[in-house]
Amino acid sequence: MKIFLTGVTGYLGRTIAHHLLAEGYQVAGSSRRAVTIPGVDVALAALGEPVEPGIFNDCDVVIHAAHDFEPGSTNKNIEGTLAMRDAAAKAGVARQIFLTSYSARPDAESEYGRTKYNIERFFSDSASVSLRLGLVIGNGGLFARQRSILLRTPVVPLIGSGDFPVAVVAISHLVAATEVIVRTPASGFRNLFYDARPTMKEFVQAIKKHAGQMALLLPIGTRFAVAAVKAARSVGLPIPVDPGQIHSLQLNKDSHWRSDLPDLLGEREEEFQLGYALDQLKAVARFRS
Secondary structure, eight states: OEEEEETTTSHHHHHHHHHHHHTTOEEEEEESSOOOBTTEEEEEOOTTSOOOGGGGTTOSEEEEOOOOOSTTOHHHHHHHHHHHHHHHHHTTOSEEEEEEETTOSTTOOSHHHHHHHHHHGGGOSTTEEEEEEOEEESSSHHHHHHHHHHHHOSEEEEETTSOOBOOEEEHHHHHHHHHHHHTSOOOEEEEESOSSOOBHHHHHHHHHHHTTOOOEEEEEOHHHHHHHHHHHHHTTOOOSOOHHHHHHHHHGGGOOOOOSHHHHSGGGGGGOSHHHHHHHHHHHHHHHO
């Protein structure tokens, strides 16, 4: 079976590609810049640019992992993803998988959540699957950036009482579940996050503890947090969140989605905890050292 990943050089795309290669699949992908990934045929193709249909020839499944995180890229992401989807369908690809987000919802205030939600509806046919991902705990991507910031400061601002739930999933569980979905004829949504959702306070405390640091938390009101982020961004400070993401934390309280991981990886259900995901980071670090 041949799998094609758009955005194969991104953290998620590359990690999924390595896992699929290890499982014996043929893997190809696209990137907006010329790169070399051993074992992967990488084609130049960027969101927002014309798509050469031939890049999908002989592919059985396309996994849409490409996303432009530059602010204001909503239309590029929507139109670019749909162009990839249409080109893959024209080339005869049997199944397509879209990586969406726990934050994708009609009332999302973050640009990322709104964009993912607007794309989801175009993957509602019987040959498509949308994977609703929690925050991916791994050594790259958004979590790695957040962790780096948390470990650089002794005092961590905590919005409100910090009781907002955070949906998380270890990168190892994500790639394993994705491989199961690749070889299983199914459509619709699959929720890839743990049902045991830590609060934001527990999330910060766990990250600090695993790094051997104390968590000195400074509770601040939501309105003040939004105002502070807006002020910091207005003067060009590199703040890792936007006001929409802060409001998204509040929306998480109302989520009734249940995880599909127990059905996909039932033999590993005892691992579905934030602590396990963080321990995996240490295991990788020891292996690399």
